[in-house]
Amino acid sequence: MTGARAIVEILKQEGITHVFGVPGESFTPLLDALYDETSIRFITTRHEGGASFMAEAYGKVTGTVGVVLGARAVGGANLSIGVHTARENSTPLVVLLGQVKSRFRGREGFQEVDLTRFFGDICKWAVEVHDVERIPEFVQRAFRVAKSGRPGPVVLSLPEDVLAQAADLRLRPASARPCPRPSQAEIAAFYQLLRDARRPLIIAGAGVNLADAESSLQRFAEKWQIPVIAAWRRHDVFPNNHPLYVGHLQMGTFSAIVDTVRQADTIIAIGTRFSEITTQGYALLSPAQKLIHIDIEYAMLGKVYAPDLGIVADANEALLALLADEELPKPANIDKQWVQERRRVYEQWTTIAEANNTASVDQKQIIRTMQQMLPADAIITNDAGNFAGWLHSFYQFKQKKTYVGAASGAMGYALPAALGAKLGRPDRTVVALAGDGGFMMTVQELETAVRYHIPVVSLIFNNNMYGSIRMHQEKAHPYRVIGSELGNPDFQRLGESFGVFSATVTADAQFADVFRAALDAQKPAIIEIVCDPEQISVQQTITSIRNASSKQE
Structure with a gap:
């Protein structure tokens, strides 16, 4: 069989049913091998970063190894954010990267980079396969390393010609995750x-x-x-x-x-x-x-x-x-x-008193309504940013395997992670929470959600800034704001242009009805929640930070 076919057979052995990525010319032999394999679905995304987040979250909710595909230097660079996230999250992830042809290596060929050195510091193991006969050895070892000990990401660099070559390749049985016991x-x-x-x-x-x-x-x-x-x-x-x-x-x-x-x-x-x-x-x-x-x-x-x-x-x-x-x-x-x-x-510190504000948004009330309306087994994903403080402080996770977050603090994670989680657990309600800054980093994956009919609900907490950065600026350099203010599109019209359910909420009292409609829509949905930029975090306002800084001076 070809090297590419051997990889597909190993994916089947490992129980992989979804792989994520952006197509690249350097791994067309692998794509061609996937074409004939009906048990594995290739989810094409709009950016490799989104693909790696989806694969990481998919692996997390299914208990399997996430698999992401990318091409050469540019694809690898784009998806590296998901590799770092998998390391920080201790999530098993196998990254299959197409590489330039072997005879071009070392000549600074088109999109050539030493992928093993590029990824060496952010993964458990990185290796380039130079011989088709060693593909089974290296790919099976990659899965074993990814899920053993503290799980994490493994990167395989695969020259295009090695994928296309054929040989008498023999596969070993899939490995089990070691589970040591105390003496x-x-x-x-x-x-x-x-x-x-x-x-x-x-x-x-x-x-x-x-x-x-x-x-x-x-x-x-x-x-x-x-x-x-x-x-x-x-x-x-x-x-x-x-x-x-x-x-x-x-x-x-x-x-x-x-x-x-x-x-x-x-x-x-x-x-x-x-x-x-x-x-x-x-x-x-x-x-x-x-x-x-x-x-x-x-x-x-x-x-x-x-x-x-x-x-x-x-x-x-x-x-x-x-x-x-x-x-x-x-x-x-x-x-x-x-x-x-x-x-x-x-x-005492996490109980929310019920309120029904008709003039503005109190993010505590958004979390309280989510708690009331979502089933206990709903999966929540969230992005990085100060908005997440309200979720972390006040939402009660009552069942296991209901939270998917990036310990790495990666922005842009929530939406693609929600798509990966929903593909892995289609029986669960999945809701993504993001700030306006993080959401816009992977907004293009709304098209992926529409194309594959993945019904997740995204809540966008919009205060027109990188809120956590603004908070740190105000603490260290009050009034000297630079780079953290943002402009935004009309999120409702943007969502509608993608063909998703779209709405805007400007007060607590509006949220329950809009959220119910989004959940019932059975299609991708976004809800923009317009927030007061003054309330910079759960415990602080911009004014209170500035006043505290003035007293210290």
Whole structure:
């Protein structure tokens, strides 16, 4: 078979049913091989960046490996934002890049670049295949590397002539994801550390989602009555309406919720890499706190905080092992009053009083209405930007696998991620939230949504600025605004030109009816929500930031 045909057969082995990309002349042999394969659908997008976001989100919601195709230097450069996002999100992603013909390499051929060096720092592994007989070896290894340990992106550079060549190619069976389990000695050490804890706290991260360990985490937390806080953009690791859920560590987390972590005497970190945002600028934990860190990737242990106990294990296998052991001394001194108090603090700061403003938009009321109207299993995607603070602070994710966000903070993510999520889970309602700045970065994917009949609803929070950048400008250089102000099209007319359901909301009272119509339309939809630019974040206005800066001076 040809190298291209071998790749398609490996995709089938791995259970891949969708691949995403923009066609390129350097991988036409692969496109031709896909033409004959009815079990795999090639989703053509309007930009490789959108394709990589779709593939990443598709892999996230389906539990499979996302696959994206691109061509040479320009396609690779365009889709690199999704590769970085997959790395930050710990999402398994395989990138197949067409490369210039082998005999042209090293001559600065048309769109030639060393793709392995280009991607080397933002992926788990990058390799160029020079021999058709090694295509099965490298492509199957790519899938194994992408989904093993801490999952992430792998990039394969494939010269056009190697794809077209034929050879006697033999495929190995698809590999399974390794799921290491803690030793009995590690379990004993875990309970030894936990035995005297009065205020233990679980910080749960992406490893819980990736191991499908949400139910095991809930059982463990309930067994010992240990509260749970979610790492950055991992809202759905634990039901937010559960009495043991105490918040989410984000940008601008309410200080009272951050205090829950600071008051804990023992931290059980499960599947989190302790990112800058989760740790509130690497300043969250103190040497006085005991730390137990469980992660499938050895390199994560001690990378930020040196643990008293580090366990290399799959999150679900670790939790099942801890739940199964009935012989060892167990925690008996947990302060249940403290646990209840921290839950009350979370509820106090995140409960929204109902209002029905007819003159302007309060973004809290938009989130409250979403909560009321969406089914509990609806999938929410969101872009980067200050508008997301309202979602992060006030929306309650009550079921697992209902949130898809970019830990990388990539703008332009929400819409293409929603399309990937809907293709992966067509049975679910999918809603994307974006600011006007981020939405315009991938707005062209509305055409992709229309062409493939993908009914997602996009909410555009429009304040005519890059809001998070404006906030930082005002904090550091008040009144000296440069580069963050934006002009925008008429979003309603723009949406209509694409053929999608389109509406504009200028007050809270309008939103429920418009949102219901968009959900019922069963077609791609956008709703522009006109926001007050003065309300720059959940907790601050532009005026309050300027006043605080004046007092400091």
